[in-house]
Structure formats: structure tokens, C-alpha cells
Amino acid sequence: MSDIVWIGLLASLGAGLMTGVGALPVLAGRHPSARRSDAMLGFAAGVMLSASYFSLILPGLAAAEAQGLGRPAAAGLAAVGIALGALFVAGLNRALPHEHFVAGREGAGAEGVARIWLFVLAITIHNFPEGLAVGVGFGGGDVANGMTLAIGIGLQNAPEGLAVAVALVGLGYSRLFAVAIAAATGLVEPVGGLIGVIAVHASGAVLPWGLTFAAGAMLFIVSHEIIPETHRRGHQAAATTGLMVGVIAMMLLDVTLG
Numbered sequence: 558m559s560d561i562v563w564i565g566l567l568a569s570l571g572a573g574l575m576t577g578v579g580a581l582p583v584l585a586g587r588h589p590s591a592r593r594s595d596a597m598l599g600f601a602a603g604v605m606l607s608a609s610y611f612s613l614i615l616p617g618l619a620a621a622e623a624q625g626l627g628r629p630a631a632a633g634l635a636a637v638g639i640a641l642g643a644l645f646v647a648g649l650n651r652a653l654p655h656e657h658f659v660a661g662r663e664g665a666g667a668e669g670v671a672r673i674w675l676f677v678l679a680i681t682i683h684n685f686p687e688g689l690a691v692g693v694g695f696g697g698g699d700v701a702n703g704m705t706l707a708i709g710i711g712l713q714n715a716p717e718g719l720a721v722a723v724a725l726v727g728l729g730y731s732r733l734f735a736v737a738i739a740a741a742t743g744l745v746e747p748v749g750g751l752i753g754v755i756a757v758h759a760s761g762a763v764l765p766w767g768l769t770f771a772a773g774a775m776l777f778i779v780s781h782e783i784i785p786e787t788h789r790r791g792h793q794a795a796a797t798t799g800l801m802v803g804v805i806a807m808m809l810l811d812v813t814l815g
Contacts, residue, residue, distance in 0.1 A: 562754050565695030568707035569688040569750020572714060576684070577740025579715030580722035583732050588723050592795050595787040597716035599796035602783040603803020604713040605687075609772040609779075611811040612706050613690060614639070617768030620697065624762065635769045642686070642773025649682050650781070680721055680742040683782065686774035687714070688746030692753025693767035705814045709807045714743060 582589075589597065614635060621631035687710045695703030718739040725735035757767045787796035 565754030573743030573746030576743030579718035599799030607807030638769025688749030696757025
């Protein structure tokens with residue numbers, strides 16, 4: 558494998574491991590309040606929103622124009638790519654049984670699966686597109702953009718890992734086991750990262766499609782999964798504040814590193 562493929566793989570692995578790092582407070586018996594948890598997940602949503610636009614959609618438009626497309630055609634390509642990414646995650650949601658922290662069970666056959674695996678599958682559905690985004694970011698050869706995505710995705714993985722671990726402890730599992738499972742859910746990110754970096758590195762023509770596809774996948778997750786979860790317990794103000802902080806933090810990160 559070329560150097561850029563290795564870098565993309567390792568960066569997506571590092572971002573995925575932040576899921577386990579975020580879960581570590583559970584070992585000390587520290588559980589965030591519902592309000593704080595919703596604020597942290599709101600932050601994760603904000604990071605994903607900002608990353609989708611600043612690190613994926615805008616570079617995707619630029620890549621399409623660099624390949625000779627006019628602005629209208631580049632915008633059309635981006636629109637199709639975003640729609641395909643959203644449809645991809647929507648299909649995963651329908652096909653894979655999973656459970657959300659508040660909303661409950663979804664997907665085919667969810668009633669017949671143990672709750673621990675439903676939680677794992679729910680976070681896996683989140684993490685695969687995130688790893689894909691990091692890999693695609695590196696695949697075009699723009700290391701700065703890839704690093705920005707990896708850092709941003711890593712930051713938003715931490716509160717997700719904590720939420721998973723807290724939920725598992727609430728189901729009666731040991732703290733150590735809960736942290737281990739939370740960390741394991743992040744290991745799907747390097748799989749997505751490897752697929753993304755190889756696909757885009759193999760053909761430059763894939764770059765605008767890959768960037769906008771990853772953006773659509775993440776936008777779907779934010780709207781369909783994370784924001785509804787953070788607004789179900791009456792902590793909308795805290796969740797929205799977290800979201801705004803996440804948007805701003807990721808924008809500053811993108812401008813500074815990119």
C-alpha cells in the first residue's frame with residue numbers, strides 16, 4: 558500500500574479509538590447527567606455538521622470543478638453524491654437491527670436481538686460513514702484536510718463512546734466490559750477509512766463522489782439519529798448549545814489546519 562493509504566488507515570483508526578477514550582470515565586464511576594450527556598452529543602452533531610460542509614462538500618465541489626465541470630454540473634454531482642450517502646445509511650438503518658439510547662429499537666428483527674448487540678450495531682452504523690469520510694479526505698492526497706477530518710471525527714467520537722458505556726452499565730454489565738465494548742465499536746472506522754482512501758486513491762474521478770457521499774451519510778446520521786436523541790429528554794437548549802459549539806470548533810479547526 559502507498560504511504561497515503563497507510564496514513565488514511567492509521568488516522569481513521571486513531572479517530573475510532575477515541576470512542577474508547579471517551580468511555581474511560583465510566584471506570585471511575587463517573588456518569589454524566591442527562592443534560593450534560595445531551596450537550597456532549599449535541600457537540601458531536603455540530604462537529605459532524607461542520608465537517609460535512611467545510612471538509613467534505615466544499616472540497617467535493619472544488620474537486621468536481623478541477624476535473625472540468627462547470628459550477629452547475631459540479632453542484633449537480635454534489636447533490637447526487639449527498640443523496641446517495643443519505644440513502645446508503647437509511648438502507649443500513651432499515652436492514653440492521655439496532656437500538657437508540659432513548660428512541661428504542663429499530664430495524665429488521667430488532668426484537669429478537671440482545672440489547673447489547675443492538676447498541677453496538679447502532680454505533681457501528683454511525684462509525685462506518687465517519688471512517689469513510691476520513692479515508693476519503695486522505696485519498697485525494699490532501700493530508701491537511703484528512704487530518705482535520707480525523708481530529709474532528711475523533712473529538713465527536715468521545716461523547717458517543719461515553720454514552721454507549723453508560724448505557725451498557727445501566728443494563729447491568731461491568732464497567733470494564735462496557736468500556737471494552739465501547740472501544741470495540743470504534744474499530745469499524747478504520748474499515749470505512751481503508752475503503753474510502755483506497756477507492757479515491759485508485760481513481761481521482763472518484764474524489765468528488767466520495768467526499769459528497771460521505772457528507773450525505775453524516776448529515777443523515779445527524780438529522781435522523783443524533784439530534785432526535787438529544788431532544789427527547791427536555792434538554793434542547795443544552796443540546797443546541799453543544800451543537801453550536803461543535804460547529805464553531807470544527808470550523809476553526811478546518812480553517813486553522815486546512
